[in-house]
Amino acid sequence: MQRQALRTWLFLAPAGAWFLCMLVLPLIVVFVYSFGERGAAGGYAPAFTFDNFLNLGSRWAAFKNTLILAPLGTLICLLIAYPLAYFLALKTSPRWRTVLLILVIVPFWTSILIRSYAWIYLLGGQGIPALLNALGLGNPRLINTPFAVLVGIVYGYLPLMVFPIYVALERLDKRLLEASSDLGSPPWRSFLQVTLPLSMPGVATGCMLVFILLMGEFLIPAMLGGGKVFFIGNALVDLFLQSRNWPFGSAVAVALVLVMLITVLAYMRFTRRWAGGRDDVSLM
Amino acid sequence: MTDRNDFISREKFMAELYRYKKGSVTRRHFLGVTGLGVATSVLGAAMPGLRSAARAQGSIGDRVVVASWPNYHDPANFEAFTAETGAAVDLNVFGSNEEMLAKLQAGGSGWDVFVPTNYTISTYVEEDLIEPLDLSKLPNYDPASFDARFAEAGTVNGVVYAVPRNWGTTGFVVNTSMLGDLPKPTTWKEFWDMTKAEFSGRTMVHDYQLTTIGNALKYFGYSFNSIDPKELADAERLLLEVKPHLFGINSDYQPSMRSGDAWMSIAWTGDGLQLHRDMPEIDYVLGKEGGELWSDFFAIPKGAPHRDAAYALINYLLTPEVNAKEVMFHGYPVADARVNAILPPEMLNDPIMYPAQELLDALEFGAAVTLTDPNRAELMARFKSA
Numbered sequence: 001m002q003r004q005a006l007r008t009w010l011f012l013a014p015a016g017a018w019f020l021c022m023l024v025l026p027l028i029v030v031f032v033y034s035f036g037e038r039g040a041a042g043g044y045a046p047a048f049t050f051d052n053f054l055n056l057g058s059r060w061a062a063f064k065n066t067l068i069l070a071p072l073g074t075l076i077c078l079l080i081a082y083p084l085a086y087f088l089a090l091k092t093s094p095r096w097r098t099v100l101l102i103l104v105i106v107p108f109w110t111s112i113l114i115r116s117y118a119w120i121y122l123l124g125g126q127g128i129p130a131l132l133n134a135l136g137l138g139n140p141r142l143i144n145t146p147f148a149v150l151v152g153i154v155y156g157y158l159p160l161m162v163f164p165i166y167v168a169l170e171r172l173d174k175r176l177l178e179a180s181s182d183l184g185s186p187p188w189r190s191f192l193q194v195t196l197p198l199s200m201p202g203v204a205t206g207c208m209l210v211f212i213l214l215m216g217e218f219l220i221p222a223m224l225g226g227g228k229v230f231f232i233g234n235a236l237v238d239l240f241l242q243s244r245n246w247p248f249g250s251a252v253a254v255a256l257v258l259v260m261l262i263t264v265l266a267y268m269r270f271t272r273r274w275a276g277g278r279d280d281v282s283l284m
Numbered sequence: 285m286t287d288r289n290d291f292i293s294r295e296k297f298m299a300e301l302y303r304y305k306k307g308s309v310t311r312r313h314f315l316g317v318t319g320l321g322v323a324t325s326v327l328g329a330a331m332p333g334l335r336s337a338a339r340a341q342g343s344i345g346d347r348v349v350v351a352s353w354p355n356y357h358d359p360a361n362f363e364a365f366t367a368e369t370g371a372a373v374d375l376n377v378f379g380s381n382e383e384m385l386a387k388l389q390a391g392g393s394g395w396d397v398f399v400p401t402n403y404t405i406s407t408y409v410e411e412d413l414i415e416p417l418d419l420s421k422l423p424n425y426d427p428a429s430f431d432a433r434f435a436e437a438g439t440v441n442g443v444v445y446a447v448p449r450n451w452g453t454t455g456f457v458v459n460t461s462m463l464g465d466l467p468k469p470t471t472w473k474e475f476w477d478m479t480k481a482e483f484s485g486r487t488m489v490h491d492y493q494l495t496t497i498g499n500a501l502k503y504f505g506y507s508f509n510s511i512d513p514k515e516l517a518d519a520e521r522l523l524l525e526v527k528p529h530l531f532g533i534n535s536d537y538q539p540s541m542r543s544g545d546a547w548m549s550i551a552w553t554g555d556g557l558q559l560h561r562d563m564p565e566i567d568y569v570l571g572k573e574g575g576e577l578w579s580d581f582f583a584i585p586k587g588a589p590h591r592d593a594a595y596a597l598i599n600y601l602l603t604p605e606v607n608a609k610e611v612m613f614h615g616y617p618v619a620d621a622r623v624n625a626i627l628p629p630e631m632l633n634d635p636i637m638y639p640a641q642e643l644l645d646a647l648e649f650g651a652a653v654t655l656t657d658p659n660r661a662e663l664m665a666r667f668k669s670a
Contacts, residue, residue: 041411041656043389062669125545141485143545144532226532227491227668235669241386242493243661 027257034250042244052251059252062235063259065221069146069231070214073153074161077210078203080154081161085202086195088162089169101166104159112156116223119155123148123224144226152220157213161206168202169195204271208264215260232256348593349374351384351398353580354536355555358613365600371593379535380492381655388413388585395585396594399449402437402579403494403650409440415584416443421595424602426622434579434619437649446581447598450616452553453639453647454495454576457537461565462486462547472502472571475548476526484529488537488549493664494650495550495576496523496533502573509651516659523667533668541566557615557636568636574646579619 037047088100107115121127123142133139142148172195180190218233225234232252239249348371350357362373376395378384381404387393389411400408408414419425425447427435438446456475460468466482469475479487489496498508500519510516531546540546541559551559556568582598584591600606604622611618611627617637618624624632631637654660 038658041389041407042386042661058666059669120539121543124540124543126543227534228527228530228532230669235665238665238668240390242380242382242491243658243665244382244386244389245658245661245665 030250030253033247034254036247036250038245038247042246044246047247052248053255055248056251056255059232059235062230062232063255065146065230066215066232067259069149069153069229070211070217073150073157073214074207074211076150076154077157077161078207081158081206082165082199082203085162085165085169089166089172090195104162108159112219113223115156116152116220119148119152119224123151143224144228146225146229148224149221149229152224153214153217156220157210160209160213164205164209165199165202168199168205172198200271208267211267212260212264215256215263344369344371344592344596345590346370347372347374348396348590348597349376349394350597351376351378351387351393351395353378353399355538355558356399356614356616358610360613361601361606361609364606365597368600369593369596371590371596373597377536379490380494382493382661385413385655393585394589396588396590397597398583398585399580400446400583401650402434402581403652404655405437405446405581405583406440406652407655408583409443409445413586414445415586415588415591416445417447417584418595419444422447422599422602424599424604426620429621431619431621437579438581438583446583447602448619449580449582449601450554450611450614450618451577451579452616453570453644454499454550454552454578455556455568455570456499457541457549457551457556457559457566457568459541459544459547459563459566468567468569469548470569470572472499472573472575475571476500476503476522478548479526479529483548486531486545486547487526487529488532488534488540488546489530490535490537490550491533491668492535493660494654496667497660497663498650498654499550499571499575500526502571502575505573508574508576508648509654511653511657511660513659516663520663520667523663524670527667527670552616553637554614554616557634560636561615570639570643570647572643572646574648577644577647577649579649580616 033044034052035048035050036052037045037049039045084104088097088104092100120143123129125141125143127142129139129142142151176194176198177190180194181187185193216233217231218237221229221231221234222237236249236252236256239245239252350373352375354377357375362375366372381401384398384400385404385407388395388398388408400414405414430448434451435448438444438448456469456472458469462483464482466478469478475487489499497516497519500522501508501510501515503522504515504518506512506515506518510519531540534540537546537549537551538555538559541549542563551568553568556566559566560568582601584594584598588594601610602620604620604626607618607620607623608626611623611631615631615634615637
């Protein structure tokens with residue numbers, strides 16, 4: 001018995017050490033730094049002050065942008081990904097399914113940085129706006145707007161939403177749909193009462209994945225927002241890599257972690273309640 | 285001479301000729317790729333400075349990591365350096381000196397050579413982030429041939445920490461074909477006022493506190509280097525008022541100016557020259573109120589992993605013939621008389637590279653205090669996240 005416990009600990013040790021060194025210790029450093037002062041030439045100087053937290057209001061715009069665009073991006077991803085995953089899981093022959101699934105993954109083979117560069121040109125004045133202009137549909141300004149950032153976000157994060165939903169739908173027991181149909185339910189009703197509830201775990205996972213990553217996003221806003229659409233991640237990068245105010249940057253990071261913790265906990269409670277009463281129908 | 289010479293097409297030849305005429309490539313490059321091989325070999329042999337020096341130092345490793353600025357290096361020179369020494373050049377491009385300082389302060393940058401601007405060097409010395417240079421490893425650096433005004437910031441307390449690369453000015457570029465009936469702006473006041481009105485949505489500013497705040501200060505006639513809280517508050521008010529009218533905040537503004545998305549941007553000499561060379565409707569303007577005069581340097585950070593390669597690269601780029609090719613490419617003036625002696629006269633008379641004296645007289649060198657002043661740093665960060 002004791003030997004088995006030892007073995008368990010041994011197996012857990014690498015992951016535990018990684019967790020401790022890469023997550024717990026850095027978070028403690030960030031927390032301690034958030035009460036410090038900016039050094040004379042930037043960086044960190046030890047102190048104990050709440051000034052950094054009192055100054056958080058000066059980054060309200062970045063928090064606000066993130067709290068609007070991250071959920072909005074998640075929602076748009078969901079609305080596009082669900083029909084796609086449904087089509088892949090239920091309406092495609094197995095042979096085509098593999099091909100189409102690979103096509104969903106293929107963009108991941110290229111760095112998001114390079115793909116965002118492509119969007120800079122597509123959304124720039126000589127890209128899509130010029131095309132629209134030639135078609136007589138006006139000449140809208142797209143690049144460096146919240147719209148451009150949303151396009152980049154949806155484009156970049158869509159596969160992360162497609163796969164969990166696809167997996168949930170793929171495991172769906174088709175006999176349930178037959179039963180529903182035999183009992184006289186029209187297709188739309190079978191979808192709402194059988195397919196959709198059973199795919200909710202996939203939807204919840206996809207939303208969580210996309211939303212959490214979006215809250216910390218900085219690359220897409222930096223490239224497609226032209227420094228004008230600022231996420232909290234951009235404010236953080238700026239505080240560490242330009243103005244070198246590590247203590248204030250740490251305070252913003254602590255605030256971001258808290259905001260995310262609260263949002264994610266609320267979200268989990270909400271989805272659990274939503275799916276709660278239906279555990280009995282789940283065959284998984 | 286080489287195989288590729290046999291394959292040059294008529295189109296390629298004309299393209300190369302055109303590049304050469306525009307000044308984008310040197311005669312040596314032109315002769316090389318067009319297959320005038322004998323001439324190439326003769327020319328090559330006539331430039332002994334290009335060979336030997338770096339190789340004589342023996343093996344310098346297989347790479348050298350450089351932190352520098354956008355549109356600031358002729359890739360052909362890096363390729364030639366690699367061909368000669370075996371060290372591949374890994375170039376990292378930055379948008380501000382503050383960003384470079386932040387990387388070095390955080391540690392583990394992995395850089396071998398970086399290109400700081402005059403006003404930052406004393407801080408690097410105080411923070412112990414920069415190596416004193418061993419000038420015996422830089423035989424191509426000849427202090428006597430450099431204009432002291434652009435070289436002196438590299439020496440702190442009598443020790444040489446950095447050797448001069450280029451100097452230049454900070455003005456703005458404007459696409460004159462978009463002006464309509466407007467007169468061409470000549471002052472920073474007009475730059476900011478036009479941004480709020482006719483050029484709304486078409487102006488860019490640097491992602492760089494020194495130039496963006498500095499030229500906002502110029503709107504009110506304050507010093508480019510001011511750290512006075514009241515004057516900075518005025519500059520912040522202007523910047524926040526202008527922000528909704530900006531096209532973007534980015535120190536690499538050439539792509540947007542070239543595509544026509546942006547019509548006006550704070551700009552440095554070389555970018556002004558490169559844009560004007562390819563698109564004559566883009567003019568480079570120095571604000572009458574003044575602005576920045578600057579000098580960039582080569583330096584080696586403490587703990588550079590490929591120190592020998594760093595010295596070899598700096599020495600290579602200071603070779604007058606190589607440096608002249610750099611200038612032809614990027615269009616920033618150099619303070620080295622040996623380089624100016626071999627530059628074509630039309631470059632030496634270029635009004636973008638060498639502005640009129642009364643415009644130069646109004647300019648200021650950046651002051652060290654602007655780099656470390658917490659209020660300027662925070663102002664810039666607030667402006668961006670507003």
